[in-house]
Amino acid sequence: MSEKVDFVVIGSGAGGSAAAARLCEGGASVLLAEKGSPASTSNDALRAIGKYYTNEGLSAAMGNCLLPIPTGEVLGGTTRINSGTCLKTPKDLLRRWEAVEGFRADGFEPHLDEAWRRLKVKPVPEETQSRSTKLFFKGLDSLGISGGHALERGEDGCVGSSRCCFICPRDAKMSAEKAYLAPLLGKPGFEVACETELVSLAPGKNPRVTLRSESGTREVECKAVVLACGTLRTPYFLRRFGLGRAPAGDALSVHPATKVFALFDEKVESDKGVPQAGGLLDPDEPRIRYEGIHMPLELAAMSMPFEGRELRRWMDVHERIATFGFMIRDESRGSVRYPVGPRLPWLSYRLQDGDLARMTRAMRFLGKVFFAAGARKVVLPLNRPGSVFETAAQLQKADLSDVRAADLQMMAFHPLGTCGMGRVVDGNLKAADGVYVADGSVVPESLGVNPQITIYAFALRLAEHLLGVPA
Ligand SMILES: Cc1cc2nc3c(=O)[nH]c(=O)nc-3n(C[C@H](O)[C@H](O)[C@H](O)COP(=O)(O)OP(=O)(O)OC[C@H]3O[C@@H](n4cnc5c(N)ncnc54)[C@H](O)[C@@H]3O)c2cc1C
Numbered sequence: 064m065s066e067k068v069d070f071v072v073i074g075s076g077a078g079g080s081a082a083a084a085r086l087c088e089g090g091a092s093v094l095l096a097e098k099g100s101p102a103s104t105s106n107d108a109l110r111a112i113g114k115y116y117t118n119e120g121l122s123a124a125m126g127n128c129l130l131p132i133p134t135g136e137v138l139g140g141t142t143r144i145n146s147g148t149c150l151k152t153p154k155d156l157l158r159r160w161e162a163v164e165g166f167r168a169d170g171f172e173p174h175l176d177e178a179w180r181r182l183k184v185k186p187v188p189e190e191t192q193s194r195s196t197k198l199f200f201k202g203l204d205s206l207g208i209s210g211g212h213a214l215e216r217g218e219d220g221c222v223g224s225s226r227c228c229f230i231c232p233r234d235a236k237m238s239a240e241k242a243y244l245a246p247l248l249g250k251p252g253f254e255v256a257c258e259t260e261l262v263s264l265a266p267g268k269n270p271r272v273t274l275r276s277e278s279g280t281r282e283v284e285c286k287a288v289v290l291a292c293g294t295l296r297t298p299y300f301l302r303r304f305g306l307g308r309a310p311a312g313d314a315l316s317v318h319p320a321t322k323v324f325a326l327f328d329e330k331v332e333s334d335k336g337v338p339q340a341g342g343l344l345d346p347d348e349p350r351i352r353y354e355g356i357h358m359p360l361e362l363a364a365m366s367m368p369f370e371g372r373e374l375r376r377w378m379d380v381h382e383r384i385a386t387f388g389f390m391i392r393d394e395s396r397g398s399v400r401y402p403v404g405p406r407l408p409w410l411s412y413r414l415q416d417g418d419l420a421r422m423t424r425a426m427r428f429l430g431k432v433f434f435a436a437g438a439r440k441v442v443l444p445l446n447r448p449g450s451v452f453e454t455a456a457q458l459q460k461a462d463l464s465d466v467r468a469a470d471l472q473m474m475a476f477h478p479l480g481t482c483g484m485g486r487v488v489d490g491n492l493k494a495a496d497g498v499y500v501a502d503g504s505v506v507p508e509s510l511g512v513n514p515q516i517t518i519y520a521f522a523l524r525l526a527e528h529l530l531g532v533p534a
């Protein structure tokens with residue numbers, strides 16, 4: 064016997080939680096299924112990665128480079144392990160998306176504002192900004208570069224303990240769970256089923272899903288299913304069941320990102336303060352966005368381009384090392400396929416020459432800023448000899464024209480686009496009768512800004528469409 068509910072939402076990240084909450088607030092009965100479990104707060108980065116990151120943090124794309132792409136598998140999805148930064152969708156992209164039938168920029172903006180309010184977004188105050196951020200601002204000032212600014216984040220009670228990506232120990236970060244699910248828990252007609260996985264899906268006027276958990280399987284019939292398993296998982300279900308206007312899984316954009324380390328005479332104590340506290344859009348290349356980042360000691364050891372005694376020497380001075388990062392609004396694209404099922408997606412990504420040139424430009428820029436702030440040494444994220452520089456002049460003269468994609472130590476935190484609106488799903492995010500998508504996969508192109516607010520807004524818009532609220 065199958066159960067009946069108005070809507071089934073799969074996945075509790077930014078998209079799934081916002082969609083489920085809005086549907087419930089609109090009077091519908093909702094079952095939200097989430098593969099992960101609720102997180103317990105933690106101060107231990109490696110434990111959090113092992114428990115709450117998908118595949119223990121080991122997801123990576125291959126191509127002409129090795130590109131780790133971590134995501135969260137926990138109640139609240141990747142928002143439980145993100146940095147909390149909030150930036151709204153650039154207006155020029157919203158206008159471009161109006162080419163998709165049914166999408167209106169002025170209809171989207173109120174949803175961005177609603178997510179902004181719900182996440183209690185505010186600029187990081189000076190007292191909780193990390194020292195690395197302050198050194199970045201100092202370097203910009205010495206070089207006479209304007210535009211550096213405090214980033215805006217969703218938080219309530221943040222004290223700057225620098226663990227945002229490993230489950231906030233004070234539960235101060237406004238994750239999807241805290242902002243959208245917690246206020247509704249216990250409400251009749253709203254069920255959140257954790258450790259429960261979507262395994263099968265039949266579209267139609269009354270679509271049906273099969274969910275699996277340790278206690279068995281559940282068959283559920285509903286008015287519509289909202290898939291929100293994330294950019295790297297949702298395409299599996301569209302491909303497996305032949306849904307969508309075009310095959311899902313292509314057009315993967317990721318915002319390739321990396322960081323530069325710098326050694327100072329003074330203590331930086333990078334384990335204090337909000338790590339992603341400040342930012343800057345590159346003064347001359349709008350596809351490069353600089354943002355703070357922090358590597359806890361245990362991860363810094365793995366991510367510095369050194370080994371043996373040299374690594375040991377750098378770890379001995381860890382307290383004096385500052386870090387700052389950047390991401391590229393990529394022109395390069397990748398894809399996701401599932402040769403062995405949804406658990407181990409096969410990710411491909413090739414960094415094109417234009418994006419490679421932006422990466423080397425941004426590394427050099429950050430090095431220059433750190434030297435202007437008084438750094439003694441700068442370390443570029445290169446897997447090859449010659450990554451350490453002792454003066455600004457030496458860095459400026461360095462020939463980086465032969466740096467290849469494979470030489471770069473990169474990561475990417477923003478996979479988007481694999482079920483793009485207008486390509487795989489329509490302007491109302493419909494993939495097939497009774498089946499809709501509300502996660503990062505629907506974002507039609509590389510955003511150039513951190514994506515969570517855009518994803519929340521897409522999901523809120525979809526929920527209102529399903530509730531029949533006029534756009
Ligand atoms: C380290 C890090 C830092 C980041 N920092 C920022 C930031 O500061 N600002 C920002 O805007 N963005 C940031 N991001 C990105 C942002 O958090 C994500 O883009 C966003 O959370 C994605 O939302 P989503 O709904 O697409 O998917 P997710 O949040 O990934 O949620 C998908 C959920 O679906 C579940 N799921 C998957 N398959 C199934 C299944 N078969 N059945 C049931 N459930 C399933 C997963 O367990 C997961 O919980 C960061 C990301 C990372 C990794």
Ligand code: SF4
Nearest residue numbers: 221224225226227231
């Ligand atoms: S800086 Fe610390 S308190 Fe603030 S959100 Fe991050 S982990 Fe939580």
